[in-house]
Amino acid sequence: xxxxxxxxxxxxxxxxxxxxxxxxxxxxxxxxxxxxxxxxxxxxxxxxxxxxxxxxxxxxxxxxxxxxxxxxxxxxxxxxxxxxxxxxxxxxxxxxxxxxxxxxxxxxxxxxxxxxxxxxxxxxxxxxxxxxxxxxxxxxxxxxxxxxxxxxxxxxxxxxxxxxxxxxxxxxxxxxxxxxxxxxxxxxxxxxxxxxxxxxxxxxxxxxxxxxxxxxxxxxxxxxxxxxxxxxxxxxxxxxxxxxxxxxxxxxxxxxxxxxxxxxxxxxxxxxxxxxxxxxxxxxxxxxxxxxxxxxxxxxxxxxxxxxxxxxxxxxxxxxxxxxxxxxxxxxxxxxxxxxxxxxxxxxxxxxxxxxxxxxxxxxxxxxxxxxxxxxxxxxxxxxxxxxxxxxxxxxxxxxxxxxxxxxxxxxxxxxxxxxxxxxxxxxxxxxxxxxxxxxxxxxxxxxxxxxxxxxxxxxxxxxxxxxxxxxxxxxxxxxxxxxxxxxxxxxxxxxxxxxxxxxxxxxxxxxxxxxxxxxxxxxxxxxxxxxxxxxxxxxxxxxxxxxxxxxxxxxxxxxxxxxxxxxxxxxxxxxxxx
Numbered sequence: 371x372x373x374x375x376x377x378x379x380x381x382x383x384x385x386x387x388x389x390x391x392x393x394x395x396x397x398x399x400x401x402x403x404x405x406x407x408x409x410x411x412x413x414x415x416x417x418x419x420x421x422x423x424x425x426x427x428x429x430x431x432x433x434x435x436x437x438x439x440x441x442x443x444x445x446x447x448x449x450x451x452x453x454x455x456x457x458x459x460x461x462x463x464x465x466x467x468x469x470x471x472x473x474x475x476x477x478x479x480x481x482x483x484x485x486x487x488x489x490x491x492x493x494x495x496x497x498x499x500x501x502x503x504x505x506x507x508x509x510x511x512x513x514x515x516x517x518x519x520x521x522x523x524x525x526x527x528x529x530x531x532x533x534x535x536x537x538x539x540x541x542x543x544x545x546x547x548x549x550x551x552x553x554x555x556x557x558x559x560x561x562x563x564x565x566x567x568x569x570x571x572x573x574x575x576x577x578x579x580x581x582x583x584x585x586x587x588x589x590x591x592x593x594x595x596x597x598x599x600x601x602x603x604x605x606x607x608x609x610x611x612x613x614x615x616x617x618x619x620x621x622x623x624x625x626x627x628x629x630x631x632x633x634x635x636x637x638x639x640x641x642x643x644x645x646x647x648x649x650x651x652x653x654x655x656x657x658x659x660x661x662x663x664x665x666x667x668x669x670x671x672x673x674x675x676x677x678x679x680x681x682x683x684x685x686x687x688x689x690x691x692x693x694x695x696x697x698x699x700x701x702x703x704x705x706x707x708x709x710x711x712x713x714x715x716x717x718x719x720x721x722x723x724x725x726x727x728x729x730x731x732x733x734x735x736x737x738x739x740x741x742x743x744x745x746x747x748x749x750x751x752x753x754x755x756x757x758x759x760x761x762x763x764x765x766x767x768x769x770x771x772x773x774x775x776x777x778x779x780x781x782x783x784x785x786x787x788x789x790x791x792x793x794x795x796x797x798x799x800x801x802x803x804x805x806x807x808x809x810x811x812x813x814x815x816x817x818x819x820x821x822x823x824x825x826x827x828x829x830x831x832x833x834x835x836x837x838x839x840x841x842x843x844x845x846x847x848x849x850x851x852x853x854x855x856x857x858x859x860x861x862x863x864x865x866x867x868x869x870x871x872x873x874x875x876x877x878x879x880x881x882x883x884x885x886x887x888x889x890x891x892x893x894x895x896x897x898x899x900x901x902x903x904x905x906x907x908x909x910x911x912x913x914x915x916x917x918x919x920x921x922x923x924x925x926x927x928x929x930x931x932x933x934x935x936x937x938x939x940x941x942x943x944x945x946x947x948x949x
Contacts, residue, residue: 411485433838491551494543569598599764616791621704629751663729677793681807728912729859850921859910
């Protein structure tokens with residue numbers, strides 16, 4: 371199924387689907403017309419297969435890499451507050467919408483009713499996906515529900531529709547898809563369950579976006595998320611992947627070559643046979659590309675293995691690495707290199723490579739055997755929608771509505787914790803004693819459910835790490851100030867020799883001045899104030915030149931519309947603050 375799915379889309383890209391134009395008023399297909407196509411199920415499937423190219427390919431973790439979740443050797447424009455208004459491009463691309471609407475205009479001529487219902491749902495799913503992506507990026511946008519006559523200048527230059535109108539249309543498309551698509555478990559193709567998962571995401575996003583900006587009517591979107599989540603939880607074949615090994619299952623879910631269909635609802639497929647790969651291994655293991663690392667504040671957010679807070683102890687930010695990561699939530703050592711780490715397919719224990727990570731906390735999520743370390747050769751399927759996210763959506767939506775119960779937590783958050791043998795989250799306990807460490811990150815959370823909402827946000831950041839959610843979460847929570855907090859990494863007491871694996875062998879030497887003469891092969895040497903910078907507490911400071919970053923609450927939650935688009939459509943208004 372995986373190879374077949376890739377081949378069908380590749381064939382389309384090689385000629386069956388010729389359009390690459392970006393204008394709304396162009397003919398979408400140069401060789402396919404309503405007269406000679408859209409008759410059979412094969413026709414409908416072939417056409418809609420082209421829409422799968424909308425999904426992220428090699429950059430599925432970009433939503434984390436532009437934020438405080440993945441710190442790289444160069445901070446993103448979003449983190450630096452350095453975005454500019456582009457002349458063109460910038461994500462304002464409408465080609466796929468034109469093609470989707472053309473399909474929806476023509477597909478009804480097919481006489482195969484079952485196929486027509488299913489692929490009509492597939493097209494509406496992708497229209498919802500397309501508009502949700504634009505809504506997250508630009509806010510309110512013009513809604514186009516059908517192909518546009520190139521002579522219809524009034525429609526081509528229409529102003530934005532209201533944000534709520536667009537979201538309602540997105541949910542309308544998803545509801546149609548849910549009611550008409552096939553209820554199949556297919557990790558590489560759109561089904562009813564895929565639409566339910568996206569509806570769960572859309573409802574939560576818009577509900578919280580509006581709630582944290584004081585917009586009335588947000589509850590209907592949170593309720594839409596709850597309804598979709600509950601249907602997936604109660605009436606679908608999906609469950610959390612578990613082999614009964616809490617020390618391995620989370621990691622194995624993401625380093626499996628083929629997506630694990632128990633939990634992954636939809637995945638992007640990769641294949642060594644077809645030489646279709648991505649760059650996760652190269653990205654996380656080499657010293658010449660990105661040097662991504664987890665920040666210390668996220669490491670500190672992981673609970674102790676007994677469910678207590680790591681940050682409740684004195685001087686928690688000055689504990690050496692081997693003690694810092696001991697007896698913590700098992701997802702920590704399944705996400706970054708810690709003592710005892712071995713690569714998939716190997717038995718050699720490896721210390722964190724400070725040359726490959728600017729924070730010292732080296733990421734291992736998605737990483738597989740060393741044979742795939744060449745750039746573009748990783749073949750792990752990358753998840754687009756998974757059941758674990760739906761569980762988180764369900765708990766958060768109900769918490770924000772004020773209807774969350776302990777039973778809700780037990781069938782959502784606590785299933786995720788149980789997979790890694792962590793104690794469950796107790797509603798009353800969380801609300802009676804909110805975590806001040808997490809509260810400082812999200813100052814906008816108030817009310818009776820403050821404690822449990824903070825815990826759900828902790829859980830979401832940990833469970834969905836490196837899955838492209840962090841930027842969107844910060845935007846919908848109106849929590850941009852979190853991006854301006856100090857960025858820190860591993861703790862070192864100063865120059866000296868350090869054992870990062872706990873086996874009694876030195877792995878890292880930090881030195882001042884000249885490099886030591888007696889350099890030993892296999893040991894990492896870094897010069898302080900040149901290769902590595904420490905703050906006055908001994909914490910790695912990856913970007914000492916960017917300590918005073920800013921986030922503009924009036925404009926930075928949205929991206930600017932490119933200048934040329936404002937010239938082409940004088941009825942469009944630039945997003946606030948970008949004029």
